[in-house]
Amino acid sequence: LVVQGETLAEVHFPTISRKDLMVTGQSARVPVVFQLKDCKGPAQYEVRVTLTGTEDSEQPGFLALDASSAAQGVGIGMEKTDGTPVPINNTSGATFVLSNGNNNLNFNAWLQAKSGREVTMGEFTAFLTATFEYI
Structure with missing residues (x-):
């Protein structure tokens, strides 16, 4: 597992248009x-990746933005x-088949507008913890 300091990965979202998001x-x-x-x-061993963090109270399963955002x-x-x-915060996580050597575990992240809520644009941060369980 490649870890740089305490950070496993940083995700940088490009500039997002409020209009497009709405x-x-x-x-x-x-x-x-x-x-x-x-x-x-x-052969064909697997890893389960679970993601934990502060869940959005209005969108179960989604990561909440930090309050300072x-x-x-x-x-x-x-x-x-x-x-x-x-x-x-779902214990099922995501399972990947591994091979000997190097493996990339590929995910996508996106912003999801909250239903019926006004979107305020600006910088944001959020943190999650990825747990790897070899099965």
């Missing part, structure tokens, strides 16, 4: 990649690249 209710997907290096195990009215969704949702 029309579709979602931003474009942004790739999130966890890199596992030098994996060794039996200027942006409001959105939560952060996570999914595998095949579109399978990976809800925050």
Whole structure:
């Protein structure tokens, strides 16, 4: 597992248009990649990745923005690249088949507008913890 200091990965969303977000209710997907290096195990072994953090009180399964964020009215969704949702604080997580050597665990993140809420644009932060369980 490649870890830089205490941070596993940082996700930077591009500038998002409030109008576009209000029309579709979602931003474009942004790739999130966890890199596992030098994996060794039996054939077709797997890893389960669970994501934990502060869940958005209005959007179950979505990550809440930190209270210090200027942006409001959105939560952060996570999914595998095949579109399978990976809800925050769900013990099922996402499962990936591993091979010996290096493996990329590919996810997407996006902003989801809260239903019936005004979206306030601005900078934001949110934190989650990824737990890896080899199965």
